[in-house]
Amino acid sequence: MKEETDVLIVGAGLVGLSLAAALTSSKLKVTxxxxxxxxxxxxIEAKSSNGYTLKSGIAARVSAVNPGSKKFLTRIxxxxxxxxxxxxxxxxxxxxDGRGTSHIEFGDTDNSASVLGDIAENQLIETALIETLAATGNIRLEWQAKLSEVIRHEAGYxxxxxxxxYFNCSLLVGADxxxxxxxxxxxxxxIDWSYDQVALVTTVETxxxxxxxxxxxxxxxxxxxxxxxxxxHLCSIxxxxQDATDLMAIADKDFCELLTRSFENRxxxxRSTDKRFTFPLAQQHALQYVDSHVALIGDAAHTIHPLAGQGANLGFADARTLAQVLAGARLEGRSPGDLKLLKQYQHRRRAENIVMGSVMEAFKQIYSADNPGINWLRNTSMRFVNNNDLLKSLITRLAAAG
Ligand SMILES: Cc1cc2nc3c(=O)[nH]c(=O)nc-3n(C[C@H](O)[C@H](O)[C@H](O)COP(=O)(O)OP(=O)(O)OC[C@H]3O[C@@H](n4cnc5c(N)ncnc54)[C@H](O)[C@@H]3O)c2cc1C
Incomplete structure (x- = not known):
């Protein structure tokens, strides 16, 4: 049987869920x-989404949510x-810089926004979004529903x-x-850049x-x-x-000692560590976010290095922008799959995402290089930024936006 829906969102991760929640009042039929x-x-007895019980009761995956994203999540x-x-x-x-003498301090010491961000477990944000959808009751949410094929037809997919x-939709959203x-x-x-790096993630007590x-x-x-x-006394690390094999294999006690040293006893x-997990890292950017009757949001459109904790924040901004564009279309009686309309979303999001991706790439290159010239450049530029309140305030505002 073919089921009809206006918007079909594939992927109920943080970003897909937030788009669905932002569309609850749009009067569009959303699946x-x-x-x-x-x-x-x-x-409180948290389990990570892949089923491991953690000693600290804190799930291993957390996100630093910037003030712009928090505002969006609050509004929806x-x-x-x-x-x-x-x-x-x-x-x-x-x-x-662990190999130099320079540092940057953001926050209270400059004129920037007083709150830089909030840290919450991904699964708590997800649960909150799922509860939001359940409370409104007008979005259909299906688990264990895996997309396998798409067929393009005149009015959509x-x-x-x-x-x-089988579903027919006017707009197919890739949030997968x-x-x-x-x-x-x-x-x-x-466009893809492989970092040949993995992120090791866990919760530690200090x-x-x-x-x-x-x-x-x-x-x-x-x-x-x-x-x-x-x-x-708990931090998510x-x-x-480049290679986490040894870090994953060593005993908890040795891992804690190594962390203490590497983090310079700060x-x-x-004192203790939870179970360790690794995630492969890559940077990727879709050449286009939209085509007729299709749009990409979140990691489906762009993945970046987690060193500035911005991936989900960029995704929330995508979801917020696409929801605004679709709400406008509804008022004008246009189809949600209209390419001209979808291009408005692409136009509003792509430049910012590319800038953030490029900055992360530059950071990654500069900080992984280990030759005297680059070390000097790195330390000098860090000192320059730290002594320049205006620049720090600008960086903070960029990271806080969304
Ligand atoms: C170690 C680490 C730390 C990070 N820290 C931060 C941070 O502090 N702040 C921040 O903003 N970002 C952070 N990020 C980035 C952030 O986690 C991601 O950008 C974000 O989770 C992406 O969400 P998403 O919903 O786009 O994709 P995903 O979370 O990957 O969700 C995609 C969903 O699609 C589903 N799916 C896939 N294929 C199919 C299919 N064929 N059919 C149906 N469903 C499908 C999957 O099951 C999944 O639920 C971090 C990333 C890493 C790796």
Missing amino acids: LLDARAEPVSAG GAWGRIAPARISTFKKMHVW GVQLDDGR GGNSRVRELCSIRT ELGHESVARQCFTKDGPLAFLPLADE VWSV LGIV
Whole structure:
């Protein structure tokens, strides 16, 4: 049987869910589907989305949500559903070069916005978005629904799921992550840079309190971030390294000692660690975000290095912008798949995403190089930025936008 829907969103990750939530009042018929099983409700005994119980009770994947994204998530009714006790607000950020003497401090010391971001577990944000959709009841959400094929027809797309179900839609939205099947089936090409790096992620307990400061050290192995969690002595760490085989294999005690040294004892001794996970890193950008009757958002359109914690924030901004464009179309009586309309979304989002991707690429190159000339340049430019309040304020505002 063929089912009809105006907008079919493939991928109920953070970004696809947020687009669906932003469309609840649009009067469009929206269907959201995802290949995975429905996530378990994220209670205090948190489980990561792939089923591991964590000693700290904190899921390994967290996101630094910038003020622009928080505003969006609040407006669509999701942010307020996250237990405040599980959100950590940070007002300062310290970044330094582990192979030099320079550092940059963002936050209280300059004239920038007082809150730099909030850190929350991805699964809590997801659960909040799912609850938002359930509360409105006008978006159809299907789990264990995997897209396998698409057929282009005059008025939109026919979408075949691998369990045999079939949907017709005017607009097909690919929110299905970095390996987007929608992007592949609609023949949208990408530019890719492989980083040959993986991100090692876990939760650690530290001797000293983090004082709500986000910290990042550019170690010789790669950027190592300690993101402050709601508990003063717990941090989520992201360590981007070329090869994590040894870091994954060593005993917890040795890992904690290595972390303590690599992080220069900034938070005293790392006392304990949770289970470690790794994620491959790559940078990728779709050459176009839209075509007739199709649009890409979030990681399906662009993936960037996590060193500035901006990937999901860019995705939320995509979702917010596409929802605005679609709401406008509805008022004008235009089809949601109208290419002219979709190009407005692309026009408003692509430049910012490309700039952010390029900045991450430049950072990654500069900080992974290890020759005296680049070391000098890196330290000099860090000092320059740190002594320039106007520039710091500009960087902070860029990162906080969305
Ligand atoms: C270590 C690390 C740390 C990060 N930290 C931050 C941070 O602090 N702040 C920040 O803003 N960003 C951060 N990011 C980036 C952020 O996690 C991603 O940008 C964001 O999660 C992308 O969300 P998405 O919804 O676009 O894609 P995904 O989360 O990949 O979701 C895609 C969904 O599509 C579904 N899907 C895939 N294929 C199909 C199919 N064929 N049919 C149906 N469904 C399908 C999947 O099951 C999945 O649920 C980090 C990334 C990493 C790796």
